[in-house]
Amino acid sequence: MDFKTLLSNRRSIRDFQDRDVPLPVIQEILEDTCLAPTASNGQPCRFIIIRNREVMKRISDESKGNLLADIAGNPDAPIKIYEAALRDDAFNVFYNAPCLILIIGSQEVLSLEIDCALTAAYLMFSAASRGLGTCWVALGARIRNPEILREIGIPKGCAIVAPVILGYPKAVPPASARHMPDIVREI
Amino acid sequence: MDFKTLLSNRRSIRDFQDRDVPLPVIQEILEDTCLAPTASNGQPCRFIIIRNREVMKRISDESKGNLLADIAGNPDAPIKIYEAALRDDAFNVFYNAPCLILIIGSQEVLSLEIDCALTAAYLMFSAASRGLGTCWVALGARIRNPEILREIGIPKGCAIVAPVILGYPKAVPPASARHMPDIVREI
Numbered sequence: 001m002d003f004k005t006l007l008s009n010r011r012s013i014r015d016f017q018d019r020d021v022p023l024p025v026i027q028e029i030l031e032d033t034c035l036a037p038t039a040s041n042g043q044p045c046r047f048i049i050i051r052n053r054e055v056m057k058r059i060s061d062e063s064k065g066n067l068l069a070d071i072a073g074n075p076d077a078p079i080k081i082y083e084a085a086l087r088d089d090a091f092n093v094f095y096n097a098p099c100l101i102l103i104i105g106s107q108e109v110l111s112l113e114i115d116c117a118l119t120a121a122y123l124m125f126s127a128a129s130r131g132l133g134t135c136w137v138a139l140g141a142r143i144r145n146p147e148i149l150r151e152i153g154i155p156k157g158c159a160i161v162a163p164v165i166l167g168y169p170k171a172v173p174p175a176s177a178r179h180m181p182d183i184v185r186e187i
Numbered sequence: 188m189d190f191k192t193l194l195s196n197r198r199s200i201r202d203f204q205d206r207d208v209p210l211p212v213i214q215e216i217l218e219d220t221c222l223a224p225t226a227s228n229g230q231p232c233r234f235i236i237i238r239n240r241e242v243m244k245r246i247s248d249e250s251k252g253n254l255l256a257d258i259a260g261n262p263d264a265p266i267k268i269y270e271a272a273l274r275d276d277a278f279n280v281f282y283n284a285p286c287l288i289l290i291i292g293s294q295e296v297l298s299l300e301i302d303c304a305l306t307a308a309y310l311m312f313s314a315a316s317r318g319l320g321t322c323w324v325a326l327g328a329r330i331r332n333p334e335i336l337r338e339i340g341i342p343k344g345c346a347i348v349a350p351v352i353l354g355y356p357k358a359v360p361p362a363s364a365r366h367m368p369d370i371v372r373e374i
Contacts, residue, residue, distance in 0.1 A: 001190055003316035012224055023373070030368035037199055037311070039325055040268070046369040055374055078297060081227070104371070110265060111325070114348075117301040121308030124224070129190035138226055138298070153372030161301075181217035182233040184291070185340030186210070187242055 001129050009172055010124055013133025014095040016167035020051065021099045025130065026166070030101075032126035036119045039111035045119045048102040048152055056100050058148060059140060060093045066142040082139060093139040097165035100140070104158045116161035123164055133169035136162055188316050196359055197311055200320025201282040203354035207238065208286045212317065213353070217288075219313035223306045226298035232306045235289040235339055243287050245335060246327060247280045253329040269326060280326040284352035287327070291345045303348035310351055320356035323349055 001009070030047055038044065050056055064086045071080050085091050094100055101123065103116045124134045140163040143149055154160065188196070217234055225231065237243055251273045258267050272278050281287055288310065290303045311321045327350040330336055341347065 003188055003193060003312065006190060006193075007219060007222055007313075010222070027368070030370065032194060034365045034368055035194055035197070035362055036308075037323060040265075041363050043366060046371050048371050049373040052374045078227075113300045114304040117304035118308050121223075121305050121312075125190065125308075125312065126194075136224060152374065155371065175222055176228050178221045179230060181214070181221055183217065184233050184235050184342065186236040187239045187339065 006125060006128055008175070010128040011133065011172050011175065012135040013165075013167070013169040013172070014135055015170045016095070016097050016133065017170055019098065019168045021132065021166055021168070023049075025132070026099065026101070029123060029126045029130070029132075029166075033119045033122040036122040038115040038118065042109065042111070042115065044105040044109040044112060045116050046104050046158070048104060048154070050100040050102070050152065051098060053096075053098070055152065056094050056097075057092060059100070059143060059152070062145050062148050063093060063140050063142040064091075066144055067139060070142070086139075093137055094165050095135070097135075097167045099166040101164045101166055102152070102160050103162035103164065104154060104160050106157055107159045108157065112159065113161055120162040120164055127166055131168065132166055133172070135165050137165055138163070193312060193315055195362070197315040198320065198359050198362065199322040200352075200354070200356040200359070201322055202357045203282065203284050203320065204357055206285065206355045208319065208353055208355070210236075212319070213286065213288070216310060216313045216317070216319075216353075220306045220309040223309040225302040225305065229296065229298070229302065231292040231296040231299060232303050233291050233342075233345070235291060235341070237287040237289070237339065238285060240283070240285070242339065243281050243284075244279060246287070246330060246339070249332050249335050250280060250327050250329040251278075253331055254326060257329070273326075280324055281352050282322070284322075284354045286353040288351045288353055289339070289347050290349035290351065291341060291347050293344055294346045295344065299346065300348055307349040307351055314353055318355065319353055320359065322352050324352055325350070
């Protein structure tokens with residue numbers, strides 16, 4: 001798959017075939033992500049692979065509840081645009097995807113957000129190159145319940161930076177509207 | 188260029204041919220970056236293109252001085268591992284690359300670091316697909332001098348997230364050592 005095709009295939013996918021993603025495929029994708037650049041080659045990213053839909057549903061419900069509580073505490077929060085969706089019991093933030101990868105890492109790493117985002121980009125491109133679809137679902141990261149944190153295995157001191165769903169897309173939609181590059185100055 | 192080749196060609200490049208990068212090539216690369224996913228499709232990334240080596244040298248000197256001052260103020264700063272290099276007058280943090288792209292954005296955007304990192308990953312892959320090399324040079328972002336900020340056109344309230352050098356590599360080195368994916372749990 002050449003780069004232009006890869007670019008047009010890397011879309012945010014929110015509608016998946018009812019088809020599991022085999023573990024060896026996930027392993028290959030995660031191996032590709034290890035080639036991502038990280039600050040001082042620190043490689044701080046760790047992964048949790050979730051293919052159990054009941055666990056994903058529990059994370060979705062937990063995150064929705066916490067986001068709604070955050071909105072109640074701060075009506076100016078940018079997340080407020082999602083309030084109606086979050087109140088909808090039928091809405092699963094993971095769009096019923098067959099797999100969720102959590103990219104996590106120690107909060108002591110200053111570059112953690114950037115390192116995990118670069119790693120997530122590798123994950124998304126690697127998945128697209130194999131005909132799989134992904135979507136970074138920021139709404140799925142607000143987990144506070146210690147029982148759920150224990151169940152999914154988040155080590156102490158670690159934060160979830162990138163919750164990325166993974167599966168075989170029903171279709172690859174065209175890109176949503178984009179503006180041209182905003183070039184402030186050319187020197 | 189297929190994905191495996193792209194993966195092996197996206198290396199951090201620190202040694203460049205003495206050959207300018209034409210503006211239309213930079214424009215094409217920046218257009219590709221606009222396809223990067225950003226939180227709620229907010230597209231907050233803006234770009235400054237610098238091909239003037241004197242300006243790049245001024246930014247390098249300014250950033251080195253500020254980093255050394257930061258180390259003096261906090262000897263435990265992780266940046267201390269670079270102290271010897273920063274004290275070397277001959278060391279240009281941009282490795283004498285012919286071009287520097289600053290990815291910047293408003294500090295009011297909560298997801299700015301993540302959005303810019305995803306955009307930088309697109310920039311690096313797009314460049315690699317065209318035979319160009321890049322390196323995210325975090326050492327080049329510590330600019331405080333208002334005159335330099337004005338000269339390079341950083342708008343008020345904006346932060347430099349990703350300073351990425353760009354040029355034609357003398358060679359594409361093999362990947363630096365990587366560990367296998369650190370899978371904490373599989374559910």
